[in-house]
């Protein structure tokens with residue numbers, strides 16, 4: 251039976267070696283007679299040991315070189331030919347889309363539709379759009 | 393080289409000063425990150441990110457905190473972000489596993505899935521148990537605990553890194569230890 255105060259609050263500092271000699275001795279004496287605290291002490295001891303292993307790991311060599319590499323990869327612009335190519339492709343794509351849009355917009359629906367007999371509903375929908383501006387029902391929430 | 397001069401040189405873009413800074417703080421940054429992520433390659437990655445951030449934002453450094461406090465703060469933030477994204481990844485991986493194979497799905501948080509307490513607890517298991525117990529702590533408790541136990545930092549320094557009072561640091565570390573003890577004891581008891 252234990253009458254003394256348990257020492258679980260002191261276990262981390264005890265295993266880190268941060269207690270004074272007197273405090274440390276008190277903890278030790280308690281551990282000799284209290285199984286509950288002893289069990290907990292073993293767990294804390296293992297945790298402290300495990301942390302010491304992790305702490306002792308050295309930073310992998312050439313960190314500065316790797317940092318430099320990262321900085322350069324961000325700072326260095328892409329080569330000129332790459333930038334020109336990307337810009338030209340973008341411009342071509344934009345022009346093609348605009349041209350396609352204009353073509354589609356000016357297309358005479360009635361003339362181009364050769365499927366009016368098989369799909370009269372399709373034509374109806376397109377014709378409605380022609381008569382009623384799209385903005386009219388997009389923004390008319392009320 | 394004193395800190396003031398180092399900052400002036402860094403702000404002037406002096407590569408030698410930057411090299412000096414990396415040499416001076418790399419082990420601390422790496423070790424702190426290790427305390428959070430428990431993985432050498434992740435910690436190395438975080439260290440690189442931290443120094444890149446230092447390089448890019450040293451212009452904005454006004455010296456309200458010390459250089460080392462500033463760097464520690466970045467390290468803590470980067471490490472916590474890494475853990476958050478790991479958690480998100482883990483969540484999606486579990487969803488993926490659920491659709492691939494129902495048997496893998498437990499619906500339990502990751503912390504409870506992989507430890508088998510009935511096996512003899514060796515170093516590997518202890519490392520895993522500690523890691524999972526640490527990860528289950530609230531972020532502020534974990535940060536205070538890691539800075540104290542992995543970096544040997546004084547409470548006052550921790551308070552300035554975390555921008556909290558000395559009493560808060562004391563209480564955070566105390567609660568972190570209590571929680572860890574409880575979780576680790578549960579792990580052994582099972």
Ligand SMILES: [Zn+2]
Nearest residue numbers: 256257284287
């Ligand atoms: Zn006891």
